[in-house]
Amino acid sequence: MHELGITQNIIAIVSENAQGKKVQRVLLEIGKLSAIMPEAIEFCFDICAQGTIVEGAILEILEIPGMARCSQCGAIFYVDKPFGTCECGSLQIEILTGEELKIKEMEVEELCV
């Protein structure tokens, strides 16, 4: 449910940075541990973009896999939820990637003179 508000944020940030130019493409980075559903963002994107300069833009989402480092033995491994057990048995893990929620880049229409 929070994806609606988050998508509104995305449209606002993109619109602000577009400086009046028509937005053609938006690239997001969403970590798999971020508690954000890419499908829900996609669902909200077109609706939130309506009537803005982002309307009609292509949405691309880069999903970043979750990786963690064990605080005991230093091993680095993939995680599919924001917690996990290292092979050494430790529960003390530090999440390295997978919590991203970022607008990576956008493409705007540049009129040829």
Added chain:
Amino acid sequence: MCVTCGCSDGSEVKVTNLEHEHYHTHTLADGTVITHTHHHEEQANMHANSHNKTISLEQEVLGRNNLLAAQNRGWFKGRNILALNLMSSPGAGKTTLLTRTINDLKNKLAISVIEGDQETTNDAEKIKGTGCKVVQINTGIGCHLDASMIERGLQELNPPLGSVLMIENVGNLVCPALFDLGEQAKVVILSVTEGEDKPIKYPHIFRNSEIMILTKIDLFPYLQFDVQRCIEYAKQVNPKIQIFQVSSTTGEGLEDWYKFLLHAVSP
């Protein structure tokens, strides 16, 4: 292969609607999944649009909230206010724990409250009954409080120096976990009627909280709630989480919670 960008297509998901647009997911060698849409009528123009300019943004979507939260945190620090963000599912006993805490610590601690609910001022009325300062924030369709709401709430509330601010978030075990309010600690409240596996079912909120309060423990005799297992699950998700077990009805276990509060305000 995707005709627009040339990327290889994995076997994951592909839904095509020729009338509208084309959703498209593929997985790179490192496990990264890319999902994007192509408007079909635009595909033909893709190369003609090569004068488009790509702008690198690298902007955190919640960056503005995090900035406001940092401002709130500074505001609290400057006034020596302990702000706690209380989160739980609806009906876990946040308001009951709060009213009991306020009443029991009346002569020892100045406590004020920001109440978050989608609708009604019912909880704020209950808190007001204890004589403490309270503002209600109604989020409407919103499912969580954010840092700007707290900033506005603070203007209204103006909590005294050296006091405790309890922020009762909207009853929800998912969304509040993502929004920093500027609090000193997040406190997740879990009632024993909810089942012991909540920490692993809703790991984000338990992982992001410093404290967990298990409420309604006076109901143990009537429930099949495995408290040890619940604690194991919570520690599995968050090994550092500090756990209190209380009953706001009988008062059992509240002493430890009060000691923690008194110590946190004047360490």
